[in-house]
Amino acid sequence: MSTLTNRQILLASRPAGEPTVDNFKLVETPVPELQDGQVLVRHHYLSLDPYMRGRMNEGKSYAQPQPLGEVMIGGTVGEVVQSRNPNFQVGDKVVGMGGWQEYAVVDAHQRGVLQKVDTTHIPLSAYLGAVGMPGVTAWYGLVKIIEPKAGETVVVSAASGAVGGVVGQLAKVRGCRAVGIAGGPDKCRYVVEELGFDACIDYKQHRDVRSLASALKEACPDGIDGYFENVGGMMLDAVLLRMNAFARIALCGMISGYNGEPIPLQNPQLLLVNRVKLQGFIVSEHMDVWPEALKELGTLVATGKLKYRESIAQGIESAPEAFIGLLKGRNFGKQLVKLI
Amino acid sequence: MSTLTNRQILLASRPAGEPTVDNFKLVETPVPELQDGQVLVRHHYLSLDPYMRGRMNEGKSYAQPQPLGEVMIGGTVGEVVQSRNPNFQVGDKVVGMGGWQEYAVVDAHQRGVLQKVDTTHIPLSAYLGAVGMPGVTAWYGLVKIIEPKAGETVVVSAASGAVGGVVGQLAKVRGCRAVGIAGGPDKCRYVVEELGFDACIDYKQHRDVRSLASALKEACPDGIDGYFENVGGMMLDAVLLRMNAFARIALCGMISGYNGEPIPLQNPQLLLVNRVKLQGFIVSEHMDVWPEALKELGTLVATGKLKYRESIAQGIESAPEAFIGLLKGRNFGKQLVKLI
Structure with a gap:
């Protein structure tokens, strides 16, 4: 040898x-x-x-x-x-x-x-x-924290990414309206046309919270029931302005602050006013759900239903x-x- | 007549x-x-x-x-x-x-x-x-959201108030370390000496988050596992700096912002880093727990154990x-x- x-x-x-x-x-x-x-x-x-x-x-x-x-x-x-x-x-x-x-x-x-x-x-x-750590991350945050019900609206940031793309597709499987946030027209087109989200907002078109919140209002006419957060900062501020009572936030990542940028949450009062549940999580601490998650994810990928x-x-x-x-x-x- | x-x-x-x-x-x-x-x-x-x-x-x-x-x-x-x-x-x-x-x-x-x-x-x-809405509010946030385990540390703001005082005493009944935050030496003395909390921090002695966080470090040598929030603002920022992994926050009130003052949360990343669960709630939406809560609260007041x-x-x-x-x-x- x-x-x-x-x-x-x-x-x-x-x-x-x-x-x-x-x-x-x-x-x-x-x-x-x-x-x-x-x-x-x-x-x-x-x-x-x-x-x-x-x-x-x-x-x-x-x-x-x-x-x-x-x-x-x-x-x-x-x-x-x-x-x-x-x-x-x-x-x-x-x-x-x-x-x-x-x-x-x-x-x-x-x-x-x-x-x-x-x-x-x-x-x-x-x-x-999709059939690994990012897929299970999406699955855990959506299924175990957001717990979406058919007819609800689920929003996910970094929607064209490895995690975000799975979140929206799993939400669609569960009968939800899935709305993405992504950067640029190509990614947004992909999220809607290839991944099957109902809508996708290009955050690069929005310079402030008010503008982004207004786009969310249009994309989520019935408000937001679940939010899967990968980014933080302005996105979280804007989503909170459109959340329904008893909404749930799966806090998976805050990439906008990973280099030490300050990303204060402007209106934490909205978490109270809307009785929001917010839960931070790391998927590697929930190994017990991996078999169930991988079973669904593997089947969906193998049958071409999860892109x-x-x-x-x-x-x-x-x-x-x-x-x-x-x-x-x-x-x-x-x-x-x-x-x- | x-x-x-x-x-x-x-x-x-x-x-x-x-x-x-x-x-x-x-x-x-x-x-x-x-x-x-x-x-x-x-x-x-x-x-x-x-x-x-x-x-x-x-x-x-x-x-x-x-x-x-x-x-x-x-x-x-x-x-x-x-x-x-x-x-x-x-x-x-x-x-x-x-x-x-x-x-x-x-x-x-x-x-x-x-x-x-x-x-x-x-x-x-x-x-x-104590045997009414404030007491049940304390009970719900502590028992149903914070879910304290014996040996854990529970912090509550506005600790001498109608809700906060009950939170700490119920936490003590459950074998926790109870730490209050209140305004002024008289209130703090009352919280410790009459209500039986383990410690109480006078927030008026602390002009910034760093100073308050340092006082919390001293009062909570094993970190903070549960936080019952009545105030918001600097208190929440300071508590987050001392939270343990898998801590829970019952978000009951944010009186520091009730007159429209901005009370941004400076480091929402800490919710993720420590995998915190935060839940806003209003006790009137949880009428199902009132009988159980009032039974405990009424018994404790009638027997002189809840002050x-x-x-x-x-x-x-x-x-x-x-x-x-x-x-x-x-x-x-x-x-x-x-x-x-």
């Missing part, structure tokens, strides 16, 4: 404000020999996700910070190319948290670190998107630039890095 | 900012003859509550605005002095929504508009406080001034107007 070379991206320094490519470092290392119980996975795709921005900071957040000088964390799909574990065979397709690198040595006896997946009806990359789009960057060296673009909304759908 | 004269306070005009006595008008009217099914109640006490400020405004809130030129709404306790309803006898003690007036003619056949109460073990006025204090203004003519004082925190405990 010839010695393989792995290319990895490390966190070189912590960003002050917006991350730059200088915060990352590409290194080459030899792939070590496997120990008993380990498998070697060659990554086909690396997932880039907004939560990674939080991990780059030092200090208190919901997770430990990404250590400096170590491989950036991240979800991956790939193929087993060597195995010293009886549960995995060479050729198995797997999903795991392999990080920003071309190969990962995985202690596969630890429960849950590596899952075999079936690619007969579902493309491998979908396990990083999604991918932005694919090529090669591990492109990951930092692609990640920075994701934070600026330059991606269109699920952001992946293709490594083969 | 001689003709009785009723003295009433009407809403004369809507306040721009802080209410003044000129927004109210005292009138004298004759008490009409009863129709079949009606009873005449002589009010012993009128309840003054912060929610009334919201009703004085025009425009959308959770309730209809108080109409101009009509008797101000409000909870009352009193005695039946005439009855043409077989369910009520002269001498019955009753609680209802009689409004700011000395007498009320009540269509007592409507279910729930008038409740007979037992004053053997519970003082009549308590049915406007409270009353600020009593004398005479219907004193109601506007007393109400304005309540909004400024000049009351100490439950604000009542004694009418006999």
Whole structure:
């Protein structure tokens, strides 16, 4: 067996404000020999996700910070190319948290670190998107927090993204009116015409809360019963102005503040006036719902009823630039890095 | 039967900012003859509550605005002095929504508009406080939203008030650490020494969020698991800085913004980082829990285990001034107007 070379991206320094490519470092290392119980996975795709921005900071957040000088964390799909574990065979397709690198040595006896997946009806990359963490995130926030009833109106920000696109489609399956907020006419057209939302608002056409709230009024004639928040800032302010009594907000992300921008909520009184329930959540803390969520998501993808789009960057060296673009909304759908 | 004269306070005009006595008008009217099914109640006490400020405004809130030129709404306790309803006898003690007036003619056949109460073990006025709407408000927010577990820390603002005082005592009954926030050393001393809270912070000693958060850190060494919010503004900002993961906020009132002051929430991201659940509520929409709540509250008051204090203004003519004082925190405990 010839010695393989792995290319990895490390966190070189912590960003002050917006991350730059200088915060990352590409290194080459030899792939070590496997120990008993380990498998070697060659990554086909690396997932880039907004939560990674939080991990780059030092200090208190919901997770430990990404250590400096170590491989950036991240979800991956790939193929087993060597195995010293009886549960995995060479050729198995797997999903795991392999990080920003071309190969990962995985202690596969630890429960849950590596899952075999079936690619007969579902493309491998979908396990990083609609049938993976982003899909379950959408499912959890919608089904378990918003708890939509048929006929209600559900709004989602970052609607063309990996999470937002699933939120709206799942809301439609449940008989709701689904309204997206996205950046630019192309994304909005995609959200309505391809994903089947009832309407989509281009936030770039709205410079202030009043203008955005007015667009929401038009798109949501019966008010807003559920809101799935990925962005925060002006979007949350505007949505609150149009919320119905007993509305629910699933607080999944606030990407508008990820670089330290102040994003005060202007009128928290509206949460009281409308008796709103707001719940922050992180999907990895709700592993109990994953089987139920993945069953619905997998079936919908396999039968072509749940649509999604991918932005694919090529090669591990492109990951930092692609990640920075994701934070600026330059991606269109699920952001992946293709490594083969 | 001689003709009785009723003295009433009407809403004369809507306040721009802080209410003044000129927004109210005292009138004298004759008490009409009863129709079949009606009873005449002589009010012993009128309840003054912060929610009334919201009703004085025009425009959308959770309730209809108080109409101009009509008797101000409000909870009352009193005695039946005439009855043409077989369910009520002269001498019955009753609680209802009689409004700011000395007498009320009540269509007592409507279910729930008038409740007979037992004053053997519970003082009549308590049915406007700890064993009435404020008590049930405290109970609902604590038990149904915060859902405290023994050993957790619960913080409540306006801790010496009619609602806040009950929140902390109910939290203590459930084995929690109870920490109050109140205005001034007398109120804080009362909250700790008489009501039995573990600590109380005098917000008047803290000019900014950082200072208040630091006091909370000292008073809540294990962080904050539940927060019962009556005030909003700086208090909510400070509490959020000290919240534990999976904390719950019962959003009951935001009196700091009732006169239209802007009270932005500075760091809504903390709701996400700490996976906080925040729920706005109005106790009158949860009538199903009243029997259970009143049973606990009544037992605790009757056995002397639930303590409270009353600020009593004398005479219907004193109601506007007393109400304005309540909004400024000049009351100490439950604000009542004694009418006999």
